[in-house]
Amino acid sequence: MSEKKVTIKDVAREAGVSIATVSRYLNNSYSSMSEETKIRIQDVIQRLNYHPNIMAQALKGQSRTIAVVVVNMSYPFCVSVIRSISEVLDEAGYSLLVCETGENAEKELTLIRSLVARGVDGIILQTNGQNNDLLQELAETMPIVLVDRHFDITGVKNVITNNEEASYQLTEALFKEGYRRIFFISEELNGLSTRTQRYAGYQQACAKRGVEPAVCWMERRKTDTCQAVLNLLKQESGEQPFAVYTANGLLMMELYPLLQGLSLRVPEQMGVATFDEPDWANITQPRMTCVRQPTHEIGQLAANTVLERLRGDIKPHLQPSVQMIPSVLVLAPATERTAK
Amino acid sequence: MSEKKVTIKDVAREAGVSIATVSRYLNNSYSSMSEETKIRIQDVIQRLNYHPNIMAQALKGQSRTIAVVVVNMSYPFCVSVIRSISEVLDEAGYSLLVCETGENAEKELTLIRSLVARGVDGIILQTNGQNNDLLQELAETMPIVLVDRHFDITGVKNVITNNEEASYQLTEALFKEGYRRIFFISEELNGLSTRTQRYAGYQQACAKRGVEPAVCWMERRKTDTCQAVLNLLKQESGEQPFAVYTANGLLMMELYPLLQGLSLRVPEQMGVATFDEPDWANITQPRMTCVRQPTHEIGQLAANTVLERLRGDIKPHLQPSVQMIPSVLVLAPATERTAK
DNA sequence: GTGAAAGCGCTAACAA
DNA sequence: TTGTTAGCGCTTTCAC
Numbered sequence: 001m002s003e004k005k006v007t008i009k010d011v012a013r014e015a016g017v018s019i020a021t022v023s024r025y026l027n028n029s030y031s032s033m034s035e036e037t038k039i040r041i042q043d044v045i046q047r048l049n050y051h052p053n054i055m056a057q058a059l060k061g062q063s064r065t066i067a068v069v070v071v072n073m074s075y076p077f078c079v080s081v082i083r084s085i086s087e088v089l090d091e092a093g094y095s096l097l098v099c100e101t102g103e104n105a106e107k108e109l110t111l112i113r114s115l116v117a118r119g120v121d122g123i124i125l126q127t128n129g130q131n132n133d134l135l136q137e138l139a140e141t142m143p144i145v146l147v148d149r150h151f152d153i154t155g156v157k158n159v160i161t162n163n164e165e166a167s168y169q170l171t172e173a174l175f176k177e178g179y180r181r182i183f184f185i186s187e188e189l190n191g192l193s194t195r196t197q198r199y200a201g202y203q204q205a206c207a208k209r210g211v212e213p214a215v216c217w218m219e220r221r222k223t224d225t226c227q228a229v230l231n232l233l234k235q236e237s238g239e240q241p242f243a244v245y246t247a248n249g250l251l252m253m254e255l256y257p258l259l260q261g262l263s264l265r266v267p268e269q270m271g272v273a274t275f276d277e278p279d280w281a282n283i284t285q286p287r288m289t290c291v292r293q294p295t296h297e298i299g300q301l302a303a304n305t306v307l308e309r310l311r312g313d314i315k316p317h318l319q320p321s322v323q324m325i326p327s328v329l330v331l332a333p334a335t336e337r338t339a340k
Numbered sequence: 341m342s343e344k345k346v347t348i349k350d351v352a353r354e355a356g357v358s359i360a361t362v363s364r365y366l367n368n369s370y371s372s373m374s375e376e377t378k379i380r381i382q383d384v385i386q387r388l389n390y391h392p393n394i395m396a397q398a399l400k401g402q403s404r405t406i407a408v409v410v411v412n413m414s415y416p417f418c419v420s421v422i423r424s425i426s427e428v429l430d431e432a433g434y435s436l437l438v439c440e441t442g443e444n445a446e447k448e449l450t451l452i453r454s455l456v457a458r459g460v461d462g463i464i465l466q467t468n469g470q471n472n473d474l475l476q477e478l479a480e481t482m483p484i485v486l487v488d489r490h491f492d493i494t495g496v497k498n499v500i501t502n503n504e505e506a507s508y509q510l511t512e513a514l515f516k517e518g519y520r521r522i523f524f525i526s527e528e529l530n531g532l533s534t535r536t537q538r539y540a541g542y543q544q545a546c547a548k549r550g551v552e553p554a555v556c557w558m559e560r561r562k563t564d565t566c567q568a569v570l571n572l573l574k575q576e577s578g579e580q581p582f583a584v585y586t587a588n589g590l591l592m593m594e595l596y597p598l599l600q601g602l603s604l605r606v607p608e609q610m611g612v613a614t615f616d617e618p619d620w621a622n623i624t625q626p627r628m629t630c631v632r633q634p635t636h637e638i639g640q641l642a643a644n645t646v647l648e649r650l651r652g653d654i655k656p657h658l659q660p661s662v663q664m665i666p667s668v669l670v671l672a673p674a675t676e677r678t679a680k
Numbered sequence: 681g682t683g684a685a686a687g688c689g690c691t692a693a694c695a696a
Numbered sequence: 697t698t699g700t701t702a703g704c705g706c707t708t709t710c711a712c
Contacts, residue, residue: 056705280620
């Protein structure tokens with residue numbers, strides 16, 4: 001039933017050529033080679049249903065495997081990026097290794113090392129920026145692409161969104177809707193570009209309006225920090241209507257149930273907005289104002305960047321190191337608020 | 341800066357032994373080998389910071405890579421299972437290849453073939469059951485574990501939850517809460533055990549109560565089928581209170597906004613329940629009644645099953661082929677309804 | 681345009 | 697207990 005594995009040898013024998021010729025066909029069929037043998041080999045490969053042994057190829061340098069390293073593969077942002085990377089790679093005949101660091105720098109280091117040992121052809125990662133030296137070194141040998149969090153590393157490309165600008169726009173949109181004060185809820189910045197820039201965008205919008213920023217640092221999975229946010233809101237929310245703007249969707253998921261507990265009318269008394277567009281955005285009543293990150297495009301671009309460098313189409317150091325794809329501000333339709 | 345790659349040869353030379361001995365140390369350090377050489381090799385490995393070349397090992401049969409094949413890697417169920425598989429494998433020094441089939445049997449076939457060509461040591465998959473012959477064949481050579489969807493294939497293990505029982509319990513719970521009629525919303529069964537069994541559980545509960553089942557088939561991403569559900573509800577929901585029970589969380593995510601449009605009081609006039617526990621379950625007011633699948637445990641068990649077979653701890657055909665991990669019925673606390 | 685042959689780094693007989 | 701050796705399937709000089 002199951003044919004014994006057919007190797008390049010079998011193909012060579014059947015086609016009456018040497019394995020070297022078959023190998024050449026496999027790698028650069030376009031180059032010098034008589035049409036006849038080309039066709040002959042092609043036929044045999046089909047007839048024998050031959051597939052090159054990837055491990056053997058890998059041993060010689062090309063594993064046709066890319067790795068993606070993220071903080072947590074269950075975060076909606078990561079899920080979506082990983083998925084579109086997978087699509088692009090699958091199309092190109094590459095496989096995708098998925099790993100997560102849990103925001104742990106040492107884990108990230110170990111992981112990267114082991115991936116290199118595995119001979120992956122390239123790495124796409126959402127890094128916490130503690131292993132930039134290693135990455136720079138690796139970038140000389142293989143394509144390294146950073147997503148989400150920007151870091152300036154020689155030879156390393158970044159694929160990110162316009163966090164600052166989008167955050168500014170969201171904040172400004174909330175002001176336009178009439179909210180007097182906007183509470184910005186974020187995790188500790190920790191030198192991460194995403195957080196820093198969203199924060200900066202928020203501050204700018206406040207500054208422009210001459211409104212005092214109101215920032216609250218929250219830590220996910222810590223109910224006390226979440227409760228602290230609530231307390232701040234209760235204390236300082238004298239001047240209604242005010243809005244609550246979380247720096248990412250995961251924060252909002254934790255905070256939202258508590259906000260409901262405030263028994264304020266949304267959106268009249270309290271506005272609710274978040275960076276990210278949670279999949280449950282359609283569940284809340286009314287729909288939340290949010291920032292849709294181009295996760296699909298980010299993944300695609302990251303994957304294609306890796307593939308291009310692998311094909312040698314691109315000289316590593318000549319290209320700009322940052323590719324920015326803008327996010328989209330998704331406003332809750334004003335009609336919906338009054339209609340429903 | 342970056343040391344040239346150190347191989348088993350270097351270790352052998354430095355330690356004054358043959359590469360075979362080093363290889364033995366690497367693979368079965370426990371077996372016969374003098375303490376002295378063991379220590380010597382150990383030292384050299386540390387000093388040289390040697391890591392076996394995995395591609396070379398792979399060529400000889402052990403890639404230390406497992407693949408997980410799911411329908412869609414962005415489905416919450418899949419995400420969670422994949423993540424816990426990843427944790428277990430990472431711990432064991434294995435890497436995880438992630439792929440998706442998009443519910444396409446041909447794609448699945450191609451994928452499995454390519455994974456085998458890549459030399460993965462084992463495969464965990466959520467299959468649509470169209471390639472069972474191939475799987476049975478493969479199971480003779482490598483560990484194959486099915487998750488979520490059960491199929492009886494010689495040599496293949498299943499890790500699933502008690503879909504029928506859990507569905508029965510959920511339905512029964514709804515009846516107990518006083519709903520006179522329960523509308524079951526599902527995708528086409530298509531021979532998938534998950535759907536079939538949830539359906540069966542629902543039917544049993546209805547039969548026991550002597551209530552006529554009310555089933556509606558819906559297709560995701562098709563608004564017309566979703567609308568059809570709504571129409572059914574409007575027509576047949578004369579006898580309130582009634583409940584709506586979707587066979588999975590994704591269906592509910594699409595349906596929920598429309599249900600809100602009915603302007604019925606929840607839970608007094610309409611009950612809302614779903615298989616799966618969506619991450620937004622805490623967002624709805626009141627909390628939805630749902631079935632929490634043990635995704636974490638399913639992933640863990642699947643991964644461990646593969647690892648065990650790889651270690652040879654287990655004879656493939658002697659073990660029972662189905663491991664069932666029960667789901668948990670999560671009732672919306674009655675207090676919450678009245679209190680808030 | 682094609683073939684012969686030398687490895688890539690490792691494992692596993694088979695010897696010793 | 698350890699060493700010698702023959703590959704695994706492929707790529708890649710270097711000849712012809």
